[in-house]
Amino acid sequence: MHAFAKIQAVEYHLPASILSNKELAGVFQEWSAEKILEKTGVYERHIAADGETAADLAYLAANKLFDSNNIEKSGIDFLIFCSQTPDYFLPSSACLLQDRLNLPTSCAALDINIGCSGYVYGLSLSKGLIETGIAKNVLLLTADTYSKLIHPKDRSVRTLFGDGAAATLISSVESLNSKLGPFVLGTNGAGAKNLIVPSGGFRERHRLEATAEYTDESGNTRSKVNLFMDGPEVMNFTLSSVPKVFRQLLESAGKTIDEVDHVIFHQANQFMLEALRRKIKIPPEKFIIEMDTVGNTVSSTIPIAIARAKKSGQIKAGDTALLLGFGVGYSWGGTIAELF
Template identity: 35%
Template structure:
């Protein structure tokens, strides 16, 4: 595993968007013993997009809200990175399309990163490193997937787990800010255990069908993530007792509780927030921040451990002291659809 750090960088705002459709897991007739699945995963329902709604749609809306809340001058945005495994098109990428939708200047760097549940940590590190090398001071990181479009309703291994969401994160250069420590790892031998093998260059013209071996995912997570978090904490010079909150990828409740027990974290430190949204891939960490910690993050500094892990295998952790955020907002389209997001007015490329 690789440990590194960045200086003079802060997250200053987050807007997360949940789509309006909610599917109750108790109605999943294809899953045997669904009550036991709900009890072990902690996922009672999931939020999914409707027809012709995409991660780019949600990302565009999240960014519009974030830019308005921060009153940023769009000419100051030097970089936009979109981390997603469900882009609108094979090409061009979502980031370039979003740069145009937001009317960002042509000087804005824009590109996609194909990562899943570790994507927020990788994206945060990548944007931080690049921003420190650019003249501009502001960047947008957009993370999230519409994973519900990658499997059929009859897929017993994943249909009760994965939901859709997108988060937009505002990142700025902030001199003299506390150093952020990162730890990363990759192990491609895990690729067969969490894979969407269809409709790419290898198996073209076949409907997407996500496959997951839950046992292998669980074993990988318990083997690698405690080590990654501990290396990150030790490099930071902290003890686990020093941290305010540990926000891990919201895969399932049983997994997070096992990780917390292995690390020796108490229940007040560990955030669990997937009950009514499901596993939302790379959006799950910033979404959990908006769902569970908005008041704390906007009113005071917090010592945070963030850790994402999954498809690849790929994992990353971060230790940081957050300054009070200017915005930490969840927009739930189930209640605010007409006000915020008129889908029928969206235009495709």
């Protein structure tokens, strides 16, 4: 018997405010509510309130995890917070969450900023911490509030992204077999410019001129302090990279698709997901899509999909799932996990 990392529980939290396709169609009158659904697979998305941050959402998701699974906070010895919308440049939001959640001061805490593949990266870090004996119970929190980065007149991203958070407990279990892994991770920073907020960091500090608005040839309005996404380039990256990672992961695990119960990709948009499923030839009954009422929640899409599929009975304890995140960076990460 050996100590292996295993996903024990997953919960999520969404902000109260809901932005529907009907409301968006009132802003972008050239797109009907039905056309937005057709292009994104999203009916509605949740939007954080003014003054409500990703850390606030993560705090609520963590408390749901503790309460619904009878988890003792005193046993958490590592906290990882994955977000691209932290409370501050410094200190790290993970440190603030350790105190706010009343976790022991012996609990290490750190932030990671990785975006769409962040959940799988967080799982890889958790596995390393647990299987080298550094930690026994890792609390992985993912949360983003991209809505605060999006210009209200940018149709290309406002129709797609929603805010949300997820909390996952990864623990050490005694077993003969690994419960999490292998991992395939990678990066191509040459694509960074295609999904970016250009101004506001230390490469280009906030200046008045950075807030000047412009409208692109597709009619999307934004400034340099807003999120920019080159949709066609991101789509090209996804369709060329994800099938390769998928094959590498199965080969590394020594498995075929028949030996995996579920496939859960980053819930980028339904059109893209269906294109990937057809290209890779994934059986539709194995392929989980759970984004119609939440949208693309960035680092939380995979754990939210896991939690929702478990609640509906689609995922059962002991099932194996191939998890694959991809996007901003560009970065990607895949793993195979035994769930619960």
